[in-house]
Amino acid sequence: MALISNSENVMPEIALLLLTEKIRVTLANGAADQAGAHFSKHVTQLKYVEGSMGRVVRELNVMNNVLCQMDIQNCNNQVYEGWLDEVRKIAHAIEDMVDEYLYRVGQEHDIGCCFYLKKGLRKHRSLLSLNQIASNMNKIEKDIADLWEMINHWVAMINNGDISSLNYLDEEDLVGVDKNREMLEQWLGGDEEVFSVIALVGMGGLGKTALAKNIYRKERHKFQCHAWVSISQTYSREDVLRNIIEELFKNRVSFLSNTAAMDIISLEDVLRTFLEAHKYLIVLDDVWTPEAFDDLSRSLIGNKGSRLIITTREGYVAALASQGHILTLEALPKDEAWDLFCKKSFTRETNHECPEELKALSEEIVSKCKGLPLAIVSVGSLLSMHEKTVEKWRRINDQLSWETRLDHIRSVWRLSFFYLPIHLKSCLLYCSLFPEDYRFHRKKLVRLWTAEGLIEEEGASTSEEVAEGYLKELVNRKMMQLVERNSW
Template sequence: MAEIVLLLVIEKIGVALANGAAHQAGTQFSRYATRLIELQGSMGRVVRELRIIHDVLFQMDIRNRHNQVYEGWLDEVRKVAHGMEDMVDEYMYQVGREHDTGCCFYLKKGLRKPRSLLSLNQISSKVKEIEKDLAHLSEMKKQWVPMINNEDTSSLNYMIKKSQDLANISRSLDDEDLVGVDENRGKLEQWLGSDDVECSLITLTGMGGLGKTALASNVYRKEREKFQCHAWVSISQTYSREDVLRNIIKELFKDTTSGPSNIAAMDITSLQETLKRYLGEMKYLIILDDVWTPDAFEDLSRSLVCNGKGSRLIITTRQGDVAALASQGHILTLEPLPEDKAWDLFCKKSFPKETNHHCPEELRLLSEEILSKCKGLPLAIVSIGSLLHVREKTVEEWKRINDQLSWEILNN
């Protein structure tokens, strides 16, 4: 993401302008003293501009990210930031290459050798160009990149898609990623398999990221064949009753050849009647994932008949008033993972190839700090652990990810 690029470049410029580096540069390149002062001044102005851009991105609502004009502007920011990173590496290599001791030797080890050496004059000229490019990008943003109204349709569609993507990730989690759910899974399986012939409503509740969808999906895959028909549909904050009913019907008939052929053309009344007729004689299992309001369930429940066949409905929700709709004694409240289980899951995802998923000692403090930001949420731990698994196992890389993580959690 552009924000990570900006943080990296800002950090590198700070290193380049550090007192020790500037002092050694002055002694080694005294004949370029004026050019060095100009170059360091330009780098200082660039870093201030980058900080402002970073702060602007930090404040922007994530829904603005779906705007095509904004994305084009952001891509240009990335290109300029990468160009500045190259110039900082060139500058630091020039500063440190003649002295492999002291401050510059330390700095040089953390930088990559440039593909081709540029003179300080060339570096200075290119940094001035970058300075102009950033000023131009700032003007472009004021002129062409509007802040999108919160009610903008494309923003709303983006948030819906994002919610669906996260739900799909949750549904695809492996059994090994479901940590600390044994008791709740046992209760859920027991309620689904009970001899009670009355149709019962089960609710799974808790804040986002606790694994409600993952747990429901895990049990659904194992238990659905015990029912005559089954369906899984996502509701989300904005839903169309007709679309949801169509999706339920499609799911119910997915593995049969006898389904209605004109589902797409049915109006709301036809959809309701078709669903009632089919479910009337069936023992069914239906999952309504991510229900936000009691009204949303009431809209749909009129079509979900109670037929004395032992059918089951499962709702996942963040809302207490929705969870309260459950049949008596059939609410599962998920809680964040305790520290020990959260650590086990984090290490399992971050260090899958290490013996017993052991965390290297030099990464332990940073790993604990990263994990603390996940707040015990399994989905966050799995996502971040999977990211760390494919990154370099170095203190520098872990620190960079840790520094950026607060922004990511806030906006995603």
């Protein structure tokens, strides 16, 4: 059964994920070795085909990483979208070749992921198809090489600044944050003798970075020095240290020139020595793992009165903050979501009032944004550029594909998705088989995952215990929303 060819709009990263898993299972099954007795004269050719598959898998894994990184900054670019279409076509072609290979050469037993092999020798003409399969795989490898040439050209364009970057939530779009802002101000201005770590946590699109930036700009003058550094999912510790030092010493050009040749140990020593003598405010924006936090924070001396702010999507990263200093951001309530939508959609109307004839359509659109400020701002900005007529807005509302049109939120979600371990990706993709807003029951979901073979063995733990751990991790990563608890 074809898994990725059924949808023209499937995200290419997901197509590559499913395809690489399919090839991995095929190679792990060792069809060439198993078929040796029947195809003794063709084992060399079989080995060539599987060798080609192995090379393709390695290329696809690297390509998937490139897609994950580039997609965040290339939304709505037609040239880039055209390149993605070529990636999809190659993925479909590879899948066809793998299916043909399994049909001709496979043997019977369940190898997972709904790929079933048929046992024994097929019709004699199956041997003749090996030449065609090998030829097609060779062409696919050449096509992948051509794609890399295209992407190399793209990298040059990106470095030259030809690509528009993703617009995150601006500080002016912050709505309903007064209490959170007051809390942050209180924590930043607390006991002068105590060093504290403050965490802002919540799913992508809630405005963590915007709120942190707002409070950083407002309160940084109270500290002797300050620095803002973005971490994200991939980072270089040396680069982060250099960025912090550059911000702390931005007015001392001669000193910064001396740090250019320093190794990481020297950079750490310089930073520690400086921070020991100063009260500082440092923000680490978008920290993904506890290891990343530990890796960076050990260079940041906890001087008296200093503050370290981290923003993160992960609850277990936020847990590293000082006791009582975790601020969890939530979706906007209906009234505040409506106010923000009107502010972005009706920029020229008096008091940003929604025309009466557009109110019903506008309320429907706002409800689809689920209270996410970034989604509301994105859609509101889009609508503000169109005529304020019922016909026009109804057409836009009907034609909007909420998974592909909300490019900012799609990118935020993609970044979260592709940072998941492979076993969690499979479980999350399984959940997408259910209707929108479907409420899963914990026991039922973990049993379904187990029955589908999505749970890996872990020591003496039962499959359901492991599955429960998967579920908790998805909730902690903000990929699934906990809506109701029982007595347990």
